[in-house]
Amino acid sequence: MTTLDRVPDAELRALLDRTRTEYEAFRARGLRLDMTRGKPSPEQLDLANGMLTLPGNRDWHTEAGEDARNYGGLQGLPEARALFAPVLGCPPDQVVIGDNSSLALMHDVVAWAMLHGVPGSSRPWTREEAPAFLCPVPGYDRHFTILDAFGIRAIPVPLLGNGPDMDVVEDLVRDPAVKGIWCVPRYSNPTGEIYAETTIRRLAALPAGAPDFRLFWDDAYAVHHLTERRHAIANILDLTAEAGHPDRAFLFASTSKVTLAGAGLALFASSPANVRWFLARAAVRTVGPDKLNQLRHVRFLRDMEGLHRHMDAHRAVVAPRFDAVHDALTARLGGLGIARWTKPEGGYFITVDGPDGTARRVVALAKEAGLGLTPAGATWPGGVDPYDRTLRLAPTYPSLPDVRVAAEGISLCILLAALERGAAARAPAETAA
Ligand code: PLP
Secondary structure (H helix, E strand, C coil): CCCCHCHHHHCCCCCHHHHHHHHHHHCCCCCCCCECCCCCCHHHHCCCCCCCCCCCCCCCCCCCCCCCCCCCHCCCCCCCHHHEEEEEEEEHHHHCCCCCCCCHHHHHHHHHHHHCCCCCCCCCCCHCCCCEEEEEECCCCHHHHHHHCCCCEEEEECCCCCCCCCHHHHCCCCCCCCEEECCCCCCCCCCCCCCCCCHHHHHHCCCCCCCCEEEECCEEEEEEECEEEEEEEECCHHHHHCCCCCEEEEEEEEECCCCCCCCEEEEEEECCCHHHHHHHHHHHHHCCCCCHHHHHHHHCCCCHHHHHHHHHHHHHHHHHHHHHHHHHHHHCCCCCCEEEECCCCCCEEEEEEEEEEEEEHHHHHHHHEEEECCCCCCHHHHHCCCCCCCEEECCCCCCHHHHHHHHHHHHHHHHHHHHHHHHHHHCCHHCCC
């Protein structure tokens, strides 16, 4: 029951009328603001402008004295692998550096698994009856799109605030058709949650029915902290090895939201056997990655301390935007009991759950008022949220003043949709129009 449920009918109608009037006034401002996708703002991209003149006119030799302009170096430069190995929590020789998109690596790994299988497979995944992945929800829409593209079934699993519901996962994973699970273990997209160590241990030790079951461990927000606390998570490669499943985890990350979103480095890490498998397949599709970009990153970020310093500068730009959204939601909706929202300590998103059956209405109201929101349902496989309640807000891209205005508008839309629904539930005939 929400606080609104206890408001007398006449008061509820008056509040609905007032909120409608406020919404109309907001709509009349004719704004055009976009909070649809988690993109870095121009100020964040500017932080990496120093990279644009690197590696310099004559300075293209690697530490080993090789010419980074040329072909080769499929696994990535040793100095770049050494720089990012601590982020992934493994030795540099278990790291592979690709080109600019970790999503592309995830796509390729799924494609190769479908065509050829992975270490431990008895046949390619396409030859399985009906391969499936577990999808913690709400989740990242592009993960689900990859499954869609390959005809892999997506099975939703609830997230509990510290990772997936492991009782459900342990039950479902006994089915040998279940080949993988998407995990964004730190500052998850979009809930911001951080997987607990107990959850990570259970994932590492899952009683999987498929011998070639994989954790698709997408640590996209590994260094994207919003507070002074740099949250660490348990080391999945160590834990899977300890549990007797050394080849179970494929790790992904990138510098898309560290340096330049369109010109970052994609990172892959895994067991030695999986890395050999990956490189054998990668060798078919490329003669080598962009090593100049790797040199650029090494010379710009230098080491973990440099990387953290750089991310502190991101935090200074981004954290006030998150605060602005939180403040606007609290000011408009606090204490009403109609919506819950996250206060993430890292990552790129705020998740708002309104009353069931209102998310699509909120997105439509926001659109009418010139506010672009991620489509309702995008955080679920197939684009359908069965509860129609989850909104994903991406506050990084617009300027701080724009985020303030957008957050005010979104809060208003959430309230209006909740009031409309509340009023309709009480007097269907009167308010249905
Ligand atoms: N993984 C997650 C969880 C993301 O949220 C995103 C971007 O929003 C990506 C991957 C995309 O990463 P990349 O830019 O490296 O392809």
